[in-house]
Amino acid sequence: MSSHETFPAPADPKPLPPERPGDNECCQSGCDPCVFDFYNDEMERYRQELKAWEARQAGRVRIDTAS
Secondary structure, eight states, X not given: OOOEEEOXXXXXXXXXOOOOOXXXXXXXXXXXXXXXXXXXXXXXXXXXXXXXXXXXXXXXOEEEOOO
């Protein structure tokens, strides 16, 4: 019986989500753009990067380690 190990690409770390601004970081004066607009843009970019990373991980090479 053979076993398989899956190895992630060492130079392909999982993307990290952006840090959400604190509620006190919005001045509530209708700034355009607001700090939360920037955050939403960064979250969208993160979701796209995460989806691409997950697709790459799904295609990782499997190595047969049977003895």
